[in-house]
Amino acid sequence: MRKKAEYTRCPLCDSIEFLRTSAQDGTVKEDDKESLEVAVQCIAESFGVNPDSSEDQSAYSIAPASLLSILDVFLKTKAKSTPGSTSAPAPAPAAASSSSSGPSEADKKAAESLKAKGNSLMSQKLYDSAIEQYTEAIKLDANPVFYSNRAAAWGGLGKHEKAVEDAQKALELDPKFSKAYSRLGHAQFSMGEYEAAVQAYEDGLKIDPSNANMKTALATAKSKLAESSSNPVADREPPRGGAGAGAGAGGMPDLSSLASMLGGAGGAGGGGGGMPDLASMMQNPQLMAMAQQMMANGGLERLMQNPTLRNMAENMQNGGGMPDMSALANDPSMRDL
Template sequence: MSQQKLVYAIIEFLNKSLEDGTVKQDDKEGLEVAIQCIGEAFGVDPSDKEQSERLSIKPTTLESVFGLFLKTRDKVASSSSQPKPAGPTAEDKASAEKLKQKGNTLMSGKKYDEAIQSYTEAINLDSTNPVYFSNRAAAYSSKGDHLLAVGDAEKAIEVEPSYVKAYHRLGHAHYSLGDFKEASAAFQRGLDVEPGNPSLTSALNNAEARLKESEPPGETQSTPPAQPGAGSNGMDLGGMAEMLRGVTGGGPGGGGAPDLSGLLNNPMMAQMAQSMMANGGLERLMQNPSVANMMNRVQSGGGMPSMAELMSDPGLRDL
């Protein structure tokens, strides 16, 4: 799933480059062929609406994710070349807390971009507090940037592995992206830290249920049990009786044939027929050449055969 999301984001970026004039006219045809080849290789079709809803990372874009990566890499490279500070001062921590409170107030007012800015400033002052990363993850998720929320939730866990709320943020972000497998894994990681947490337990159950729903049925999937009174082909006794009533005209069968629809209304016969359908006997019966010939005769207007005719046909007599 995550691999297809990446491929889909790349194809979106390339298509956008074709449309906005980034690519020269002479190069467009070659790029269009490349896009088609990439999609076919990874089973990604941007024109498929269902795939589009499942794989799109909007409103996040590949460019914004890559830009964030470059900034982070440059910041890490810069910090590694300088002596590491002893840690945030008491003054830094106090200022960071005020910025966090400001961010929380902005979140309440649904001013997510401003809240993200406040949490970012708090992180710049004190990157040892997992709450700031977790809160910024919540802000990203609130505005639909779930991929960025994943990064912040993981960072919060890295800073403090026992901070349970971060696992909930991480699972929620994956869940919102439609990656129920990763969501389940995140919620389970949280439960490993705090077994029995009701919020994580409920979230895990929901994610696992959605994961089962999203999995395509395998060829070895067992056939669901037949419903009471229903055959393997989905026909119930009432439907079978109605079909036979139409064949025999509602009363005794033409040519002296028994009233088959009436027989099916007999409790004992109904039980026998139900057992026959449940065990696949009805399908085998309808595949018998003699039965097929008899049904063709009825449908062509020839009427039901008499009991004497039935008994004279070895195939039907054996049935």
């Protein structure tokens, strides 16, 4: 009885129960279970307790606590009371896991505000300033929408390589973001990479098959791809103009060449002042290249400021028909233009 009185506060029954549970739940190997049972018997005999006795259990048990819960309390108390203890800053891992899980709500809110400013600047065509806002938003929250919007801003500046990078980054973050495929296709198309643009649009339409804008862009990209495949030289090198007309410099095309192309078209040639065959004109790669170059470099705007052409347009509106293209090509004012 002395031993019982001496060890009244020791959780003997709980220790024995812990060992028995370890033998039953697979904590110890099958070969070691017999040794564990022997240990249980030795502890019970040494301290004079019967773990199966309800009287001894009520006397020595610490339920509902357990050995593991007591150990946990001990370690936490020790960490708080020990100066300079390495386990004291326990919340650090929790903070790290919280940061690794993503941006905070405050960061997300601030990033959305920056994106809204960027969108407003985009509507004003202030692309540089919009890029700055999107970049700051990305620092707070690596959102695929922010990358996609910045890709559009890069495109507005004509920096299509940067637009491709941002569109691809958006797709890395969200492979099902159809808008990013549209941005990617547009940037690649603008760089003359028609095959890559076609692939981007097709991938985007797999995700958003009803997107009408992407369907139109895909058709245009396929058309340019077919055109470049059938007439690669005309696509790579714009037609060269005559003296003072510098087609290679982005100005007016050679009007003499233009007149010769239009002359006799459809049986009503430009020399006779008749209407050329517009269908044939639209199928002529050289003529289309001239028109595209004029539009891209401001040639068309300068062309319409010429008095001769203004008179020609007024004459056509008043029912005067098409002008004589040969005479137009030989007009000194047109040559000066």
